[in-house]
Amino acid sequence: MKRSYRGVVYLSLVLLLSIVCTQQVVNAFFYERYALTLVVAGLNVLLFPAALWLYRRERDAE
Amino acid sequence: MSEDNQKKTPAQGVPLNEDNYTHNIRKFHERKLDRRSFLKTMVGAAGVFAVSTLPWGAIAAKHLAEGSKRVYPERVIGSAADLPVGEALEFAYPGEHDTALLVRLGDGEYKAYHNACTHLKCPVFWDKAEGDLLCPCHHGVFDVRTGRPKAGPPRRPLPEIELAVKQGTIYATGVKRYET
DSSP: OOOOOHHHHHHHHHHHHHHHHHHHHHHHHHTTOHHHHHHHHHHHHHHHHHHHHHHHHHHHHO | OOHHHHHHSOOTTOOOSOSOOOTTOOOTTSOSSOHHHHHHHHHHHHHHHHHHTHHHHHHHHHHHHHOSOOOOOOEEEEEGGGSOTTOEEEEEOSSTTOEEEEEEOSSSOEEEEEOBOTTTOOBOEEETTTTEEEETTTTEEEETTTOOEEESSOOSOOOBEEEEEETTEEEEEEEOOOOO
């Protein structure tokens, strides 16, 4: 079966977003923008279930 | 020496005296990082990043709940009489490791900044001849009146310390909210 690399690409994008969000959390915290910190940290936490869902979808498709 | 003894301790480079040469080939872990493990690793990394932001979020929430304004203690830096115009004084505020620099620019004009360079945290010095704050590590130059970088690698201003002068004594009263 020829494999599609779509899931790998999507997961890579999610992981990239995770890294960006982590960096933004630290930056916002340093500049004392605590509301922004909370928003970006929440987004980062939500990215994990998204990654898990993408992984499961990819696994079940295999 | 018997044949058996030779079998136990074979000479270097001499093949073992046996027919089966495939005994050291392991097929089970041949592909350590296949597609699925790679995906799992990425999901795990996303989880690690998510968990690592939780403390920051918790501390931010605590700050938000307590109120936006941080309270700093008022502390004596020194006497105005001991600091001539154009001279600088090093002190620590608010913690004992937060070194800062107080510069007297005029009779009643004082400026104080945390003196860790915003490039790589080298200590910043008062260059009296040039009238600038100078980081000697990579020749970063800061404007003494605003704290903004004028030259060199730093791109962010120095955090400013709020001052008060009462009856000839200079007090540090707080650290200005850091904005860029």
